[in-house]
Amino acid sequence: MKCKKCGADVVNGKVYCTNCGAEIQIVPDYNALDDDISNGFRNKSEEKREQTPTKKTGIKEPIQEKKKQPWDKKKKALFIVLGIVCVVAIVFGISMFVTNQKNEKSFAFQRDMAQEYYDNRMFEKALKCIDKAISLDQENMDAKLLRADILKELGQEKEMINTLLSVIDADPENYEAYKRLVDAYSANRDYSSMQKIKQGVTDEKILDLFVGYVPSTPKFKVKPGSYDTRIMLEISTDSTSQIFYTVDGKSPVSNGLAYTQEIKLDEGVTTVKAVATNEYGIYSEVVEGEYNIKLAVPDKPVVSLPSGTYTEEKQVEITVPTGCVAYYTWDGSTPNESATRYRGPFKILKGNNVLSVIVVNDSHQASDVARFNYIYYPQEETVEEE
Structure with a gap:
């Protein structure tokens, strides 16, 4: 070392x-x-690694940094934009889903769907939708009318009629409901039911629907009430119906007399009932009226010449009310309709006489008697006696 x-x-x-x-x-x-x-x-190992796919060995190989290219920034921006678009789309989709869920529970949605199904002759689905709509708004009459139309197409006539009856119960002036009911009753010749729904109707447009099916209610030309003269009562109805009436308070349906001319009502209280029937045997509503007639007695007649002694000839004039006739006597007796009828001014009689006068109206009611004492002697006769 x-x-x-x-x-x-x-x-x-x-x-x-x-x-x-x-x-x-x-x-x-x-x-x-x-x-x-x-x-x-080392060189051989690197050559072999380049020729053979790299296997995961759990050993991290050194990462060589690559030089960033300009298009990498554009790609990154594109990914960000796409991400934002996806998020917006998801949020919008969720919002639409929630909105649709809410709309499906709304009256307008269910009604519109029912109409669409009805127009496309999908009546079962239409009925389900309109029932849901009505459950959300039970006061909507148009929805009930649509329900009646759907039921008609499904052949559920009884349920259709019940639906329409509920409409006129809630809205007595609903023309469309009456029109559908009249058509249904007419098709079944159920005129008695038609008559029932007509009762109480005052709207002229609705009443026109019943013309030809249910006779019009008879009308009295003279209104019921109190009168001081006799009445000739005229009763009218439509031209195709027959009138039956009673004057004793009984039902004209079972006890009526056929009306052919005016009914004479005399003094007293009279209850008149009348009904009309048509070719189908359907009766109208019964009309009733009470007439209380108390004939008026004419006033005591007015005579132009007062009682007195006269030496010159005088004429007597009687004022006669319209609709009355005057009768008179010269012997002091009470006149009646058999006495002398007044037709114009007349002369007083010679001597001491009592003129008695009455006035009789067209109801044969006589006035009180008016009496006048005339003493008439011409002047010449008076001088001769002296």
Whole structure:
């Protein structure tokens, strides 16, 4: 072994050089042949590694740094952009999914889907959707009308009618519901049910739907009430129906008389009931009216000439109210309709006479008697007596 510092030979086992005193580091003797052999093996090993695929040995090989190229930065930016786009797409997809879930639970969505299924004649699916829609908004009448249309296509007529009846119960002026019901009842010739839904209807447009099916309710030309004259009562209905009536308060359906002319109502209280029936045997609503007639007694007649003594001829004129006739007597008796009828001014009689006058109206009600005492003697006769 040689000293690394001075190159002198060092005795084995010594730790200091005996020549220069330097510390001895024990290293093998240098041999150039060893370097050549070592380098040869290393070169062959590297050639073999290049020809054979690298296997994982658990030993990390040194990584050679590559020089970054300019396009690497663009690729990195592209990856970042693509990543952002993917995140946005995922967020949007989740948002749309949540929105669709909410929409499926909305009235508008279910109604629109029901309409779409109905238009495409997918009636079973349409019914499921419209039922969901109605459960979300039970006050929507249009949805119920669509449900009735769907049920009609499915042949579920009874359920369709019940649905339409629920509509007019909630909305008594729903024209479309009445129209569908009239069509359904007409197709089945169920005129009695048609008559029931007509009761209480006042809307003229809706009433027009029933023309030809249910007769119109009879109308009294004179309104019920109290009157002081006799009444000739006229009853009317549509031209294709027959009227039956009673004046004793009984039902005109089972006890009515056929109406052919005006009904004369006399003094007293009279209850008139009338009903109309058509060719289908369907009766209208019964109309009823009470008439209380208390005939008015004419006022006592007015006579132009007062009672008194007269020496000159005088005429008597009686004021007769419209619709009345005056009757009179000269003997003091109470006149009646058999007495002398007043037709114009007349002269007083000679002597001492009592004129009695009454007025009779068209109901044959007579006024109180008006009496006048006339003493008439011409002047010439008076002088001769003296």
